Amino acid sequence: MRRLFLLVMMLILFSTSFAEALVKRGTEEEFSYSELAGGSITLPVDTTFMFIPGFELSEGDFWVTFAIQDPLFRWASGDELSPCLVEKYELLNSNKSLYIKLREDIFWYDGTPITGADIEYSIRAWKSAENSPVYEALNDPRFGWVSVVDSKTVVFNFNDSYPEFLNSLRTGILAKHIYSDRLGIEPESLEESMKMDKPPIEATSGPFVLDPASVKGNIILKRSPNWHGGSGDGLFPLVFESWPEKSLLDEIRLVEVAEPLDRIEMFKTGELHLLFSESDHNESLLNESASGKFKSGSFPDGTYHIVLMNHRNGLLAERGVRQALKMSIDYESLLKALPDSIGTFIPVDPRTSIFKTLQAQIVDLPYDPDKAKTFLSNAGYPGSITLSIKVYHGVENTLLEELQKSWDKIGVKLEVERLDWGSLLRDIDEGDYELAYLRVEAFEYPEIAPWTNEYEHDLKTGWEVGYVNQQIFRIMRRAAIEPNWSSRTPYYLGSYRIWTNDVPILVLAYDLSYVFWNSQLSGPVPDRGELYENLAEWYLQK
Missing domain, CATH: 3.40.190.10 (Periplasmic binding protein-like II)
Incomplete structure (x- = not known):
């Protein structure tokens, strides 16, 4: 009898505890407990x-x-x-x-x-x-x-x-x-x-x-x-x-x-x-997802494709040369060589809200090979010039061929040197490069002065490409005391307008990852x- 009484009491408690409908925040859509648990x-x-x-x-x-x-x-x-x-x-x-x-x-x-x-x-x-x-x-x-x-x-x-x-x-x-x-x-x-x-x-x-x-x-x-x-x-x-x-x-x-x-x-x-990106199989998985077999979504994975430019090199120290290299890149064609990526010119983590603001309000240098030639001539290089780029030996030929094709239009010959990882990283660290291609991680917290140094004596290794700009650091310190992102945003905009026009490095694209569930x-x-x-x-x- 006592056991039956306890069983009845447990059933009553269970039914009264979970009878209340659960309401989804924002939509007021109701669910019963049985629909949500388990x-x-x-x-x-x-x-x-x-x-x-x-x-x-x-x-x-x-x-x-x-x-x-x-x-x-x-x-x-x-x-x-x-x-x-x-x-x-x-x-x-x-x-x-x-x-x-x-x-x-x-x-x-x-x-x-x-x-x-x-x-x-x-x-x-x-x-x-x-x-x-x-x-x-x-x-x-x-x-x-x-x-x-x-x-x-x-x-x-x-x-x-x-x-x-x-x-x-x-x-x-x-x-x-x-x-x-x-x-x-x-x-x-x-x-x-x-x-x-x-x-x-x-x-x-x-x-x-x-x-x-x-x-x-x-x-x-x-x-x-x-x-x-x-x-x-x-x-x-x-x-x-x-x-x-x-x-x-x-x-x-x-x-x-x-x-x-x-x-x-x-x-x-x-x-x-759930399944995360499988680089060699994403296309077929996305096709199956489109047919309704499962769900999928894409998101930036926080990594960038960049070309470091060593400003210690007299040619690359000229802003007009860097601007010419940037303005001659055909991004539409280049991105075909970088599958699962989206072109960008801002090295800020694309998962951040500030990235969307910067992308919308800052005007990048336009694709204009003819104007790029003029920039080269004004910088003192009216004829053909040669630059070398160091890359990891596993980098796809298609990407390098696209860069060569873009720069050939303005009279810049690109020579490729393939290295193992250890040699590539050592040469970059020692500053022994003109150009170097890498995929790098973005900062989780938006960086206001990426690849930038305040003074010449801050240039310790080749990872500091040699871009020195004290004004950007003054803006950075001023932004740091603002209490929230809305009041910090104007300083980011000002900093990146300067940074984008100076082209310290070439930002090509950020990578996308996929999730299937x-x-x-x-x-x-x-x-x-x-x-x-x-x-x-x-x-x-x-």
């Missing part, structure tokens, strides 16, 4: 090592830590953050102070409130760990110290304007009450601790927990029944006003699959729910932060 997905990741926030060593690690730890901020774009554990933040004192107030409703898995003491412990741990992704930002000369005002308030104090530090806080934090109070680990010793590979479950705060059955190559994430829920804004419309007791997926499996053809086959048979899987949104930053919003349509 489901398991399998995703491919690269190798995994360490699942402690602020100590990740691979992208696979970030997939795990962002699932089991709520970050302080999520990345909406490279210059736009969405608060997660944070309720309120403000840059003060000409960006020499950062005020952060944590949400009141956030807890560790064991129910312990998340506090400013956890942030302070985390900062001390990361600052002393050279392998931490946050180490460089914390050891920048501009970083000062962090003060805990009360249990929910901390202030970061900087020695100089340091607005980009905010981007370093896209990470979960460490549970002081576990690592320090229970395990007795000083923050400076945490990196060396044997506890570092997997966190205790009580030290997690995210929508998922790491299943003890997880092994390298097959990581299992289970929904956390103790999750405090997300904090939504207009950038993340799938965040619900009324959170269910459990997150929208019951289980996520992260598996390592080495061979591209194996990943593609597993994706097509439904063993994998199962038609039943909803939530992944390419180009809205990193995919792993919003796993709590993913669900399987039934």
Whole structure:
């Protein structure tokens, strides 16, 4: 009788707890709990090592830590953050102070409130760990110290304007009450601790927990029944006003699959729910996606194709010569030699909001071979000239042939020297090149003075191409004290108008990556932060 009574009570509690409809923020579309809960997905990741926030060593690690730890901020774009554990933040004192107030409703898995003491412990741990992704930002000369005002308030104090530090806080934090109070680990010793590979479950705060059955190559994430829920804004419309007791997926499996053809086959048979760019197979996958077999999306991967120009060379020190080289490139033809890329002239991460503003409001030098010839003549080179370009030996001939064809129109002969990676990087570092082709990563935080130095004595290696412009640095310092992006934007526009006209380097294009996912899987949104930053919003349509 007692057992029947308990069963009836459990059914009543279950039905009353989850009867309320969940409303999607922004659309007012309603879902019942049964429509949203449940489901398991399998995703491919690269190798995994360490699942402690602020100590990740691979992208696979970030997939795990962002699932089991709520970050302080999520990345909406490279210059736009969405608060997660944070309720309120403000840059003060000409960006020499950062005020952060944590949400009141956030807890560790064991129910312990998340506090400013956890942030302070985390900062001390990361600052002393050279392998931490946050180490460089914390050891920048501009970083000062962090003060805990009360249990929910901390202030970061900087020695100089340091607005980009905010981007370093896209990470979960460490549970002081576990690592320090229970395990007795000083923050400076945490990196060396044997506890570092997997966190205790009580030290997690995210929508998922790491299943003890997880092994390298097959990581299992289970929904956390103790999750405090997300904090939504207009950038993340799938965040619900009324959170269910459990997150929208019951289980996520992260598996390592080495061979591209194996990943593609597993994706097509439904063993994998998501597939990342496979460079030799993107075209056929996109065709299949267009037929409705699965979904796809493209997004900038944050890398650029560039040609370094060594300004120590007397010819390339002439702005007219650099402008002529730029104005003679036929981008429409060139991009055919750079598949999965989009032409651009601004070396700012295209995932940022400021990139879109710059691209729309700055006029690039036009494609005009005849005018380019005039520029060369005015610079003192009316006849034929020869330049050499150093490239990695694996670079496609089609790209180099396009550059040769473009520059041949203005009387510039391009000679190609192919090198192995070690020799190419050594020659660039030593300044032993005229031109050099590379694909490079963009800065996450928009750079206002890329490939630019303020003074001649700053030119230490060949990576500093030799472009010196003090005016751009004055603009950079002025922009750094502005409190927000809207007031910083005019300075970026002014700086890049100068930079674009001077052509310190040739920016050819930025790369695109593709993501393909199962038609039943909803939530992944390419180009809205990193995919792993919003796993709590993913669900399987039934």
